[in-house]
Amino acid sequence: MEPDILPDLLAKIQKDFDERTYNSETLKKAIQSLAGKKATYLDVNEFAIEIGKILSEVFKLHVRADILPDGKMYFNIADRLLNATLKKNHELITSFGVDVQTLLNQAVGIRIKAQAPTINKNRVDGLVNKISSAPIFDDVKWVLEEPIINFSQNVADAMLKSNVEFHAEAGLDPKIKRTVSGHKPCDFCKRLAGLHDYDTGNGDDIYTRHERCRCTIEYIPERGKRELVSSSKYKQNKIAEKEREKIEARKKIGIKEKE
Ligand SMILES: [Zn+2]
Structure with missing residues (x-):
């Protein structure tokens, strides 16, 4: 060997x-x-x-x-x-x-x-x-x-x-900034340059890179009006979700033990 x-x-x-x-x-x-x-x-x-x-x-x-x-x-x-x-x-x-x-x-x-x-x-x-x-x-x-x-x-x-x-x-309203870099950006990258709303429908294209792509993608958070309420609500939802998952996991353990 x-x-x-x-x-x-x-x-x-x-x-x-x-x-x-x-x-x-x-x-x-x-x-x-x-x-x-x-x-x-x-x-x-x-x-x-x-x-x-x-x-x-x-x-x-x-x-x-x-x-x-x-x-x-x-x-x-x-x-x-x-x-x-x-x-x-x-x-x-x-x-x-x-x-x-x-x-x-x-x-x-x-x-x-x-x-x-x-x-x-x-x-x-x-x-x-x-x-x-x-x-x-x-x-x-x-x-x-x-x-x-x-x-x-x-x-x-x-x-x-x-x-x-x-x-x-x-509940925030994130905006993503994509900027072309290099002297000969391709059409794909030129089309994606600019400020994008989180939900513009460009989907994952904003994050897509071809080989040697040096475009920059930036996100600078801004505090929204709804954030305070929604984030605490969101946190609570998360906690509830975690609890549910735990219970589900426990249930599964129970099933396995029975089997
Ligand atoms: Zn690029």
Whole structure:
């Protein structure tokens, strides 16, 4: 049996990743902006792109055909490699995002908790499948480049989206600002640029990015008139829902025990 290359590879990647994130000027700037209570989703966006860039650079350095068995990325390696590293990306970006959202909420006196999305398992699986699908790693190594940055941007976007939805449910009237970036924006991105109401019917398009898209998506909460009443009502509904779930779960336990 061939030795398992993953633990050693992962250790190298993590060490390099930690060093580079520690020394990154872009990350420092974002963290300083948070400390100075000036951070917005533009910082979350920058933070996410930088985290994605660093991971893709570190991949490029360490994940090479010459260290892979048969020069192929086997599913078993890809699965553990991407799950471990992307989980860390997700956690870093959402924990920064939660702090920024908390700051934005507090700035306008919205007393509801910042939301953090769970990791998008479908996206991770998609990348794992793509990278392990080819007999020759060099043919698919691009998957560890731009798509890793795109994955990381999506974490920031999902962060924004979950808070926008939460605020809308709490009775606020969230507006999302999408701005094109770069000198040649495509028609898709140009069409989506502007200020969107939460319920304009553009749906998830507002959060959609093609590869190499550097559009920024922003949300700055504003306190609405209805918020006070609705959010406490919302909270109560949530509590009632939680109680119901508990009772349902208990019921199921009872059924299992009987069986
Ligand atoms: Zn774009």
